[in-house]
Amino acid sequence: MNAPAVLVEHLSAGYHGRPVLRDVTFAAAPGQTVCVLGPNGGGKTTLFRALVGELQPVTGRVELSGRPAYVAQTDRTRLDFPVSALDVALMGALAHGRWWLPPRRADRDAARAALWRVGLADEAGTAFGELSGGQRQRALLARALVQDAPVLLLDEPLAGVDPASAQLIDEVFAQLRAEGRTLLVSSHDVEGARGFDLVLCLNGRQVAFGPPAEALDRATIEATYGRELIVLDETGAARAVTIQHHDHGHGEP
Amino acid sequence: MSGIELRATLEIVLAGGFCGALGFWVLSERLAYAGESLSHGLLPGLVLAALAGAPLLLGAAGGALVAAGLIAVAARDPRVGPDTGTAVAVTGLVGLGSLLALVPDAPQRLEELLFGDPLGASDGDLAAAATLLLAGGAALAALRRPLTATSFDPAGVSALGVRPGLVRIALLGMMAAAIAVAVQGLGALLVLAVLVAPPVAVRRHVRTPGAAMLAGAAVAGAAGVAGIQLSALAGSAAGASVALVLCATAGVGAVLPGRAT
Numbered sequence: 001m002n003a004p005a006v007l008v009e010h011l012s013a014g015y016h017g018r019p020v021l022r023d024v025t026f027a028a029a030p031g032q033t034v035c036v037l038g039p040n041g042g043g044k045t046t047l048f049r050a051l052v053g054e055l056q057p058v059t060g061r062v063e064l065s066g067r068p069a070y071v072a073q074t075d076r077t078r079l080d081f082p083v084s085a086l087d088v089a090l091m092g093a094l095a096h097g098r099w100w101l102p103p104r105r106a107d108r109d110a111a112r113a114a115l116w117r118v119g120l121a122d123e124a125g126t127a128f129g130e131l132s133g134g135q136r137q138r139a140l141l142a143r144a145l146v147q148d149a150p151v152l153l154l155d156e157p158l159a160g161v162d163p164a165s166a167q168l169i170d171e172v173f174a175q176l177r178a179e180g181r182t183l184l185v186s187s188h189d190v191e192g193a194r195g196f197d198l199v200l201c202l203n204g205r206q207v208a209f210g211p212p213a214e215a216l217d218r219a220t221i222e223a224t225y226g227r228e229l230i231v232l233d234e235t236g237a238a239r240a241v242t243i244q245h246h247d248h249g250h251g252e253p
Numbered sequence: 254m255s256g257i258e259l260r261a262t263l264e265i266v267l268a269g270g271f272c273g274a275l276g277f278w279v280l281s282e283r284l285a286y287a288g289e290s291l292s293h294g295l296l297p298g299l300v301l302a303a304l305a306g307a308p309l310l311l312g313a314a315g316g317a318l319v320a321a322g323l324i325a326v327a328a329r330d331p332r333v334g335p336d337t338g339t340a341v342a343v344t345g346l347v348g349l350g351s352l353l354a355l356v357p358d359a360p361q362r363l364e365e366l367l368f369g370d371p372l373g374a375s376d377g378d379l380a381a382a383a384t385l386l387l388a389g390g391a392a393l394a395a396l397r398r399p400l401t402a403t404s405f406d407p408a409g410v411s412a413l414g415v416r417p418g419l420v421r422i423a424l425l426g427m428m429a430a431a432i433a434v435a436v437q438g439l440g441a442l443l444v445l446a447v448l449v450a451p452p453v454a455v456r457r458h459v460r461t462p463g464a465a466m467l468a469g470a471a472v473a474g475a476a477g478v479a480g481i482q483l484s485a486l487a488g489s490a491a492g493a494s495v496a497l498v499l500c501a502t503a504g505v506g507a508v509l510p511g512r513a514t
Contacts, residue, residue, distance in 0.1 A: 052411050052412045053411060054411045067412065067414060068412055069412055070409050070411070070412035071409065072406060072408040072409040073408075076406065076407075076408040076409070077405060077406045077408075077409075078281075078404060078405050078406070081281065081404055081405045082459055082460050082461055082462060082464075082465060083401065083405055083461070083462070084460070084461075087401070087461070088405070091398075091401070091402045091405070091406075091413060092413065094398060094399065094402055094413040094414060094415055095412075095413045095414045097414075099398050099399050099414075099415070100395040100396070100398075102398075103398075127460060128405075140406075140409070147412075147413065149412075153412070
């Protein structure tokens with residue numbers, strides 16, 4: 001493998017000194033996609049917060065090839081805050097420094113190009129809160145594109161989005177991968193994880209890591225999801241869906 | 254308009270211009286209660302400055318510093334809870350301030366300290382208000398982008414290289430400075446009106462943080478002019494008149510149909 005874009009060794013991370021995620025070790029090369037599977041509370045968001053640097057590891061270490069872009073779940077943003085889709089995309093330019101000055105023309109051009117790339121060119125002036133759930137997710141993805149990061153962390157980007165948005169987001173993922181960027185995507189979609197290069201299964205600890213064909217066996221899925229799992233085909237190779245116990249409010253307005 | 258009224262209007266317009274703009278961020282970061290606590294809690298500092306014949310600005314700044322520290326300690330006690338701890342600390346500070354102000358040989362200024370006296374604005378007060386508007390305005394302009402990103406997406410802003418903790422500390426610092434200056438015109442009990450009422454009035458009618466700041470500053474300035482005029486016509490207390498006009502404007506703005514979501 002090339003020099004890894006993401007290297008995590010024996011990571012334990014948590015809150016107030018108490019780990020909620022233990023002993024995670026994996027690496028991903030530039031251009032690889034990693035699906036992070038796990039139940040609610042399994043440690044997916046904690047892993048991302050440790051990778052962003054928001055949480056200091058309790059033990060272990062994290063190395064990235066550059067500051068990552070982080071696309072949080074849209075329900076963690078303020079829908080009533082007065083910003084447009086273009087304003088949101090422009091926030092990605094903060095990562096380039098000069099935060100005390102107005103955005104440069106090049107930043108604005110990059111933000112407009114990013115919105116065009118995610119299919120939101122016509123919605124540049126629309127208030128973020130007036131966008132549909134899928135469009136909001138795409139606006140946040142545009143912000144990550146403007147950031148121009150080598151590693152992107154996406155927290156359940158396809159949860160609750162409309163099919164058209166999901167297809168656009170998938171297309172952008174393919175482009176980013178072709179550009180040599182590393183994508184870590186958290187998800188509950190066990191079957192969708194088979195389309196990624198690598199799968200990392202978490203349930204408070206690392207259950208498995210590797211190519212989907214090797215990692216996603218029935219024992220691993222059951223150890224990852226426990227009672228949140230429904231096996232659709234008892235005779236097949238662990239075709240499964242997970243039960244969602246929460247509502248992040250991703251539905252279309 | 255008399256010279257005294259002109260100075261009072263200038264004092265409110267200058268300090269209010271900054272407070273009205275800053276208020277948008279105070280509301281966005283849900284710091285209205287913190288602002289109220291700080292403005293009430295600095296009363297002992299104001300009284301001590303009045304007793305010692307020192308500039309009230311100095312007393313307000315010192316009082317705000319002590320109040321912020323005490324509130325921070327009280328709010329951290331898990332046995333009591335942050336809201337209750339803050340309420341107890343602030344009530345204690347107001348009690349202490351009143352006690353100091355009511356000692357037999359104290360100057361008769363408790364009313365001014367509680368309700369403000371814009372008609373008594375000195376050259377020093379005007380200079381402090383002008384400095385607040387210029388320096389605070391420059392700081393707000395410089396911090397606009399990090400503030401916007403932090404308020405919009407507190408979960409994702411760290412990845413943009415913004416440190417939300419530092420942004421909030423800067424915001425609290427600006428709020429403390431604004432209160433320390435504006436409290437001389439509007440008093441410890443009424444000063445919060447100029448921080449909170451303008452953003453409430455404009456919040457639902459703007460589409461960008463920049464527009465919210467400019468509109469908030471304009472509303473605070475206009476309410477200052479109207480309040481001083483109302484006071485002159487009705488013979489009412491100037492600080493209270495300005496506060497009432499500000500709150501009435503907030504009520505109208507909140508009721509009118511909004512543009513933004």
